[in-house]
Amino acid sequence: MSTPSPAHPPPSTSLDPAKAVDGQVVAVRGSVIDLRFPEAALPPLFEAVDILWDGPERLVAEVQSHLDARTARAIALQGTSGLRRGTPARSTGGPLAAPVGNAVLGRLLDVMGLARDDGPELPPGTPRMPIHRPPPPLARRNPHREPMETGIKVIDLLAPLARGGKAAMFGGAGVGKTVLVMELIRKMVEGHTGISVFAGIGERSREGQELWEEMQRSGVLDRTALIFGQMNEPPGARWRVGLTALTIAEHFRDEQHRDVLLLMDNVFRFVQAGAEVSGLLGRLPSRVGYQPTLASEIAELEERVASTLGAVVTAIQAVYVPADDFTDPAVAELFSHLDSSIVLSRPMAAEGLYPAVDPLASTSSLLDPLIVGEVHYRLAEEVRMTIAHYRELQDVIALLGMEELSAADRLAVRRARRLQRFLTQPFQVTEAFTGHGGVSVPLEETLKGCRAILDGECDDWAESAFFMTGTLDRVRERDSAGRMG
């Protein structure tokens, strides 16, 4: 067969072009491509192979298994529609390599590092690093964690985030994960002097567009790299895009010693893409239909999100919880890797108690008297106990009404409802559609407010005054205004 000349420039994914060898496509089934190479020249697992076709875009596949001494089974990172048997392929001599360094800042790239904004492609000399790398050794890791104030009351009080730590927002469809991540970006990126890397994994392109505009508006685009593999892209791209973003973050951490804020929306889509790939490769599914390699795939990603002695990586991730089932194996596995887990609750979202952070299910390893201090720790416990007590009483209230409760229980309910409302807060990113101006509350004010509510100082204030506002002083003003009005 004659060799068609490639319609695209040869990829710069290669680490060692001298090692490049030639093969050809022998079978195509959707994203799965079987490739035959000369004996002894079979590319190793995870090597990137360039398919030299005349299709609409460059096509690169990653080797996943060896069928025999000459045949490799690979997963495509782009669509394969129109790909024919016999098409030549060239091993790139190394794994897929992500562009790194200053050239990626201010750019929106895909899994391969190709421009997805309307700018030019990255210059040919841009350094690249393989996307498959081991995590930093334990000796180089920085175990130190210090709380990082976000200005979001419920998070700072009950599930504080750590500078240099890993946090995730868990929630079913439409409970406010993306809104919360966007708000955290807005609050943190401006005060953050390091680099921000955003990985958009398997979500809607509209969200990518909004983020791009958000970054531009905040004037931080020149310190940000956005890497996207959205829901319309093949599973291979969604599976690997997180590693591309991580590689970019690791380069800033290790080579430039700059602090990195790594944002990933949505890590569940990474797991889901892995399950799709596993199915396409014909591997037997494991629990709940997930890939048998679920735990190791998640660990491969999460373990690389690490702070070293030179620079810290602070990761904020959104995790979709399928059918609101927190026992889902992917979700349960992700929990175990985090410093802070923020759980969003559907009943709270349904009541309009935004951010719908579940005060009982959300946790943080920082909520320890030795880290946040005795006062904060005890207060958080007291808030949790009061809300837990209210939840226990809710069934009784629904059946018999408040009148059947003891005086002490009635008081506990009163305070719990005020606490729940005090922990709601208007966000900057939702200003446009809620009509409430966004607020940031210093931790000290949050602690002061909760203390006062628990001590019964606000028992007579109108419940509605606590809803969607900032400090307790503001609640007091609203309560007095309500009385006068």
Ligand SMILES: Nc1ncnc2c1ncn2[C@@H]1O[C@H](COP(=O)(O)OP(=O)(O)OP(=O)(O)O)[C@@H](O)[C@H]1O
């Ligand atoms: N803090 C908030 N204040 C007011 N409204 C909110 C807030 N958070 C979420 N919402 C409402 O809930 C909707 C869904 O939020 P969001 O898109 O963040 O959910 P999600 O969990 O990311 O959903 P999906 O899984 O579909 O991506 C928003 O469009 C908004 O109407």
